[in-house]
């Protein structure tokens with residue numbers, strides 16, 4: 001991949017769930033992590049994947065797009081971005097894996113005044129973060145596990161390996177929305193909830209703590225792709241959410257917190 | 262004709278020009294008399310024009326005669342062609358080449374109708390594209406069309422995309438609609454559906470989005486809130502619900518692509 005070509009597996013226009021306002025979310029393919037709960041397993045590899053869906057249709061995940069091609073898609077909703085306080089969200093996968101391209105995109109958006117959010121695990125080289133942060137208006141930073149080794153167990157990558165980048169992002173002054181997937185049996189513990197509060201307080205420019213309750217709606221994609229789904233049938237009940245809410249309130253009381261109902 | 266049946270005398274009494282001229286409304290009493298003509302299934306037609314242009318003229322995949330033959334038998338035995346036709350882009354996805362046909366048809370109908378005012382003895386004669394539910398009745402009497410609509414299915418309603426064919430998000434749909442000139446007709450309907458959950462969770466975004474649409478020149482917008490029943494219907498008739506997205510942060514999926522069990526779960530949770 002380069003600065004003028006990228007592989008993406010979806011473009012969602014009119015999204016209201018990936019940052020403020022109405023947005024176009026570009027899902028970049030490729031991710032260095034392997035979260036057990038990942039709801040986009042089609043995001044993991046950097047190559048296009050073809051499979052047969054349950055209904056017998058051939059499906060291809062991943063399309064290589066030129067810069068101009070993708071940009072023209074994004075530009076189409078510019079006026080709606082302005083009207084709704086929305087913009088562009090770079091998501092994935094891990095968009096930082098296609099850094100050159102993503103950087104160019106963010107630069108271009110900045111130049112024409114399109115608000116840009118980067119949905120990331122914090123992965124990447126420090127120099128890359130130094131280059132990209134000034135181009136980004138909002139970082140949607142995934143905070144998955146407060147224990148470094150358990151982080152490795154559940155995502156394939158140790159928490160410690162992301163620490164420096166987290167530090168850099170949180171201190172940069174760029175607006176951050178902490179996105180916290182809560183997965184029963186993985187990180188629904190008081191220690192983690194407490195750590196979320198701490199992490200949020202360390203953030204110089206915190207916009208929101210956004211809780212993403214686990215759901216297994218990505219499960220069918222594993223079957224399609226011939227991958228193993230490692231999490232069982234853990235579901236999140238309304239009571240679970242209430243429990244989390246009271247615990248999170250305890251640790252994050254004064255902070256802006258959003259738990260979807 | 263109407264005048265022969267009823268003189269509208271009581272109403273005429275209330276109108277200055279009728280009183281001044283001492284004539285009933287429809288017998289020269291009116292200063293200005295306008296009328297409208299309704300057209301139905303416009304988008305069915307424009308999507309069909311696009312399909313014909315693409316398959317017959319651009320790709321030369323089949324001849325017009327063969328196309329018509331397939332339509333005459335409602336695509337029976339021509340499932341491959343049907344699939345191909347259905348896969349072609351449709352109005353409502355902000356694709357200029359497709360939307361252009363809708364605008365060409367729109368302008369053609371508007372101008373042609375306006376030009377007939379004298380002929381029908383009116384001061385104005387304009388087209389309206391409103392349709393209420395007549396698109397269903399008329400569709401029931403209309404054979405298969407070149408956009409992949411089967412024999413007897415409803416034709417499109419107003420300036421609304423063919424059901425379930427707007428798959429590129431609400432902003433794309435608004436952009437498509439905005440490409441249709443609205444200054445030459447007497448009204449057109451654009452049906453937009455929002456999921457109840459979306460409205461509940463993202464009220465201010467929806468409001469600013471609709472505001473934005475109007476400030477960009479949108480003329481009309483008929484908003485319906487999708488209920489749970491409709492989602493259940495989506496499980497049974499996925500082909501009609503291509504626009505339904507499962508809205509969860511960072512998650513990429515379209516409702517109709519999900520296996521049945523998950524669709525049921527989504528409906529049960531009402532979390533789309």
Ligand code: SF4
Nearest residue numbers: 031033034035038093
């Ligand atoms: S970081 Fe995101 S895309 Fe990557 S494996 Fe984890 S959940 Fe999936």
